[in-house]
Amino acid sequence: MTSRSVEDHAxxxxxxxxxxxxxxxxxxxxxxxxxxxxxxxxxxxxxLPPFRNSQMDGFAVAADSVRAVPVTLPVSATVAAGSAGPAxxxxxxxxxxxxxxxxxxxxxxxxxxxxxxxxxxxTTDTVTVHRGRASGEFVRDRGGDVHAGELLLGAGAVLTAxxxxxxxxxxxxxxxxxxxxxxxxxTTGSELVAAGNPLRPGQIYESNGxxxxxxxxxxxxxxxxxxxxxxxxxxxxxxxxxxxxxxDLVLTSGGVSMGEFEVVREVLTPLGGWxxxxxxxxxxxxxxxxxxGVPVLSFPGNPVSTLVSFEVFARPLLxxxxxxxxxxxxxxALAGPLTSPAGRRQFLRGRLVDEGVRLExxxxxxxxxxxxxxxxxxxxxxxVTTMEAGENVQVWPL
Amino acid sequence: MTSRSVEDHAxxxxxxxxxxxxxxxxxxxxxxxxxxxxxxxxxxxxxLPPFRNSQMDGFAVAADSVRAVPVTLPVSATVAAGSAGPAxxxxxxxxxxxxxxxxxxxxxxxxxxxxxxxxxxxTTDTVTVHRGRASGEFVRDRGGDVHAGELLLGAGAVLTAxxxxxxxxxxxxxxxxxxxxxxxxxTTGSELVAAGNPLRPGQIYESNGxxxxxxxxxxxxxxxxxxxxxxxxxxxxxxxxxxxxxxDLVLTSGGVSMGEFEVVREVLTPLGGWxxxxxxxxxxxxxxxxxxGVPVLSFPGNPVSTLVSFEVFARPLLxxxxxxxxxxxxxxALAGPLTSPAGRRQFLRGRLVDEGVRLExxxxxxxxxxxxxxxxxxxxxxxVTTMEAGENVQVWPL
Numbered sequence: 001m002t003s004r005s006v007e008d009h010a011x012x013x014x015x016x017x018x019x020x021x022x023x024x025x026x027x028x029x030x031x032x033x034x035x036x037x038x039x040x041x042x043x044x045x046x047x048l049p050p051f052r053n054s055q056m057d058g059f060a061v062a063a064d065s066v067r068a069v070p071v072t073l074p075v076s077a078t079v080a081a082g083s084a085g086p087a088x089x090x091x092x093x094x095x096x097x098x099x100x101x102x103x104x105x106x107x108x109x110x111x112x113x114x115x116x117x118x119x120x121x122x123t124t125d126t127v128t129v130h131r132g133r134a135s136g137e138f139v140r141d142r143g144g145d146v147h148a149g150e151l152l153l154g155a156g157a158v159l160t161a162x163x164x165x166x167x168x169x170x171x172x173x174x175x176x177x178x179x180x181x182x183x184x185x186x187t188t189g190s191e192l193v194a195a196g197n198p199l200r201p202g203q204i205y206e207s208n209g210x211x212x213x214x215x216x217x218x219x220x221x222x223x224x225x226x227x228x229x230x231x232x233x234x235x236x237x238x239x240x241x242x243x244x245x246x247x248d249l250v251l252t253s254g255g256v257s258m259g260e261f262e263v264v265r266e267v268l269t270p271l272g273g274w275x276x277x278x279x280x281x282x283x284x285x286x287x288x289x290x291x292x293g294v295p296v297l298s299f300p301g302n303p304v305s306t307l308v309s310f311e312v313f314a315r316p317l318l319x320x321x322x323x324x325x326x327x328x329x330x331x332x333a334l335a336g337p338l339t340s341p342a343g344r345r346q347f348l349r350g351r352l353v354d355e356g357v358r359l360e361x362x363x364x365x366x367x368x369x370x371x372x373x374x375x376x377x378x379x380x381x382x383x384v385t386t387m388e389a390g391e392n393v394q395v396w397p398l
Numbered sequence: 399m400t401s402r403s404v405e406d407h408a409x410x411x412x413x414x415x416x417x418x419x420x421x422x423x424x425x426x427x428x429x430x431x432x433x434x435x436x437x438x439x440x441x442x443x444x445x446l447p448p449f450r451n452s453q454m455d456g457f458a459v460a461a462d463s464v465r466a467v468p469v470t471l472p473v474s475a476t477v478a479a480g481s482a483g484p485a486x487x488x489x490x491x492x493x494x495x496x497x498x499x500x501x502x503x504x505x506x507x508x509x510x511x512x513x514x515x516x517x518x519x520x521t522t523d524t525v526t527v528h529r530g531r532a533s534g535e536f537v538r539d540r541g542g543d544v545h546a547g548e549l550l551l552g553a554g555a556v557l558t559a560x561x562x563x564x565x566x567x568x569x570x571x572x573x574x575x576x577x578x579x580x581x582x583x584x585t586t587g588s589e590l591v592a593a594g595n596p597l598r599p600g601q602i603y604e605s606n607g608x609x610x611x612x613x614x615x616x617x618x619x620x621x622x623x624x625x626x627x628x629x630x631x632x633x634x635x636x637x638x639x640x641x642x643x644x645x646d647l648v649l650t651s652g653g654v655s656m657g658e659f660e661v662v663r664e665v666l667t668p669l670g671g672w673x674x675x676x677x678x679x680x681x682x683x684x685x686x687x688x689x690x691g692v693p694v695l696s697f698p699g700n701p702v703s704t705l706v707s708f709e710v711f712a713r714p715l716l717x718x719x720x721x722x723x724x725x726x727x728x729x730x731a732l733a734g735p736l737t738s739p740a741g742r743r744q745f746l747r748g749r750l751v752d753e754g755v756r757l758e759x760x761x762x763x764x765x766x767x768x769x770x771x772x773x774x775x776x777x778x779x780x781x782v783t784t785m786e787a788g789e790n791v792q793v794w795p796l
Contacts (some may be wrong), residue, residue, distance in 0.1 A: 030593065034612045049764060050597055057656050080629070080659045082589030084599040097656060099700070100589055102600045113656055146767045154769065161612035162796065165701055166770040168605035173593040191480030191498055193569040195428065199448055202484040202500045207566035214432045214559035231478070257497060258455050258511055261478045300499070303563055366447060369544045372551065372564040398559065 002276035006345045007277045009286055013313045016288055016295045020248045021321035024179040030167050032104055036177035037323035038157045044150050044170045047143035052103045055138040059094040059116055059127055060107035067134040075125040080232035103139060155322060178323040184225035184243035185212045188236060188254040188263050189301055192228055208253040208306045215310050220322035231255065231263040244294040251314065254301025257285040264298050279382055280345045282365035283309040302365035308347045311377060331392040332357040338387050340380040349374035350395060357395050374398060400674035404743045407676045407684055412685055412713045414693045418646045419719035422577040425633040428565050433723040434575035435721035436555045442548050442568045444540035450501045453536040457492040457514055457525055464530040492525050501537060538652065554721060570752035576721040582623035583610045584639035586634060586652040586661050587699055590626055606651040606704045613708050618720035629653060629661040642692040652699025653681040662696050677780055678743045680763035698764035706745045709775060729790040730755040735771035736785050738778040748771035748793060755793050772796060
């Protein structure tokens with residue numbers, strides 16, 4: 001059985017998955033774009049505001065006509081938001097105007113309603129203005145927020161509610177966003193039982209499918225297929241064929257190690273798959289195949305091995321394909337000593353604490369409750385066998 | 399028109415919305431629980447692992463029988479993962495065993511396959527062991543990860559992929575999670591046009607519905623209704639009736655100020671609604687009504703006013719209802735001076751920079767592009783009219 005370092009396998013995975021995870025742009029409705037990554041610079045198709053309008057409910061006037069107050073002006077018209085209103089202000093008059101309504105030509109200020117007093121005569125409607133306003137006051141200029149052609153937001157931004165408000169305001173119906181990678185999940189193992197069924201002797205509950213699907217969703221991939229197979233090669237082959245039909249990438253779990261009944265290895269090796277040992281713990285047995293043009297990344301079946309394999313080999317590539325920032329490792333002081341086998345890069349489960357990082361459990365790849373309590377992976381290099389409390393170690397946020 | 403401080407209105411809003419946003423628990427499938435808030439302590443229904451099993455592909459033996467090596471043992475059976483296997487190890491023999499398969503009684507160690515050599519005789523299957531293993535080596539004890547009855551996770555946790563892996567592993571089909579608040583969004587304004595249509599004079603594109611829906615989603619509320627009404631009271635009344643049918647809470651935008659054609663105020667005041675001025679900018683005109691037992695929180699219609707109102711009055715209550723941590727304000731140094739009107743608490747749009755926080759725009763409540771660039775609200779108290787660069791100011795993360 002061949003053997004590789006983590007770095008060598010990561011490179012092989014990147015090489016095979018690269019074409020499948022090439023970035024693509026797709027259009028989505030603005031209302032559906034929350035959290036998506038903008039995939040092109042977007043410029044405004046129009047001025048915002050699209051027309052000069054009133055910032056207040058009040059009276060549009062020529063500032064000159066309210067220089068001396070109090071002054072009473074005839075009200076020549078009323079303009080509500082959404083109506084076109086009069087094209088011009090009759091000189092020496094006022095136009096009753098609502099917030100957001102277009103300012104008639106000839107008006108250059110708005111007197112808020114609270115600074116006025118309505119004085120309706122028998123035949124004419126008039127208003128008395130108690131406080132004058134300078135030219136431009138309470139007027140929003142066309143293009144005061146955005147000019148047509150101006151860059152609204154650059155490629156790479158993760159879209160928030162505020163961004164969507166802006167795009168909606170300029171009338172954008174759809175936005176160019178990075179297409180999410182489409183990933184199929186196929187777990188294997190004759191010992192697996194779905195929740196809700198009793199466990200017979202030797203059986204355990206299926207958890208890798210749920211864990212991988214949730215990890216994919218967390219990392220902005222779309223889960224397009226999720227099934228579990230027994231160790232029967234025909235069933236696995238059939239499910240794999242269906243998985244490759246819709247996915248950019250297939251993740252499998254289980255069936256990759258040196259024992260017998262290793263369905264993934266047995267089915268994929270004749271198709272040209274690489275199956276071997278990667279010098280890491282957990283997650284030693286790994287596989288990598290291209291089936292009908294679709295890369296199949298095969299993780300071992302222990303729940304912790306599966307999730308650690310995902311973090312190490314799949315997550316960095318998926319984040320890059322999704323246009324998202326990579327996860328950054330950082331150095332932390334160990335809260336206690338640790339030992340690690342020689343020749344294997346060890347990914348221990350840890351938890352950040354005041355003193356640095358604490359081991360959350362032993363190395364067993366079946367300890368899912370301990371993994372659930374962890375918030376980082378502690379990355380112990382292959383050539384390190386012991387570390388003391390206080391020594392710095394690399395940690396990867398989960 | 400009545401007037402209130404921000405604090406008074408926030409208290410009134412909390413009083414009216416409180417009963418509608420009372421926390422409820424609901425059950426969801428484990429696979430659908432990613433990101434939800436666990437709403438009860440969950441204990442394990444079983445031991446994990448549920449039975450003593452092998453950590454490796456290899457041979458289950460009595461450690462005593464491999465004390466002196468090399469030693470050749472008859473292979474009495476083979477047990478794969480998922481099969482019940484033999485109840486007992488025949489003394490002096492080995493059982494070929496796969497990772498995860500149950501250990502027969504009488505076996506207390508597993509010799510990994512790489513430390514053995516298969517030696518099939520004419521009539522018997524035998525294995526030669528080259529390296530002994532102590533009792534317990536490569537054996538996973540029943541309950542070694544979790545004991546039945548043990549607390550798996552406490553109420554209040556936000557569920558991650560790792561948590562779901564753990565819950566799936568103990569066979570949980572559903573989880574008790576905090577029900578998300580169900581919120582209806584009803585925007586108003588005869589000037590509003592949906593994206594994809596040309597703007598006629600005086601019209602603007604509808605953006606508040608998209609912005610409020612996205613803000614609700616961001617804050618773990620479910621948007622159950624989203625419509626836009628003209629300023630026609632009958633249309634608004636009809637949409638409002640439909641909004642209240644399915645929602646815990648209705649948010650409206652527009653139609654609340656002192657002008658004419660203020661449809662929200664006109665329809666809701668006769669139903670006992672409070673409409674008045676809150677001493678803040680943006681967002682001065684506000685409304686609060688209970689319609690058929692459903693609270694209706696009415697924001698002004700300028701896009702920035704709408705979103706700031708949401709942040710100030712709705713978001714804290716929604717986060718609490720969803721079981722999530724509140725947003726914490728922090729003090730930052732101003733990168734430049736600012737002025738603010740007396741008597742109004744000002745929520746300016748700002749951006750965090752190396753020197754502290756920088757104003758992102760003027761105070762205009764129509765500046766949506768500036769809001770899109772902001773990442774905090776700068777909270778200037780009502781009695782403050784000028785601040786200098788370097789002075790500390792409260793900022794709220796958006």
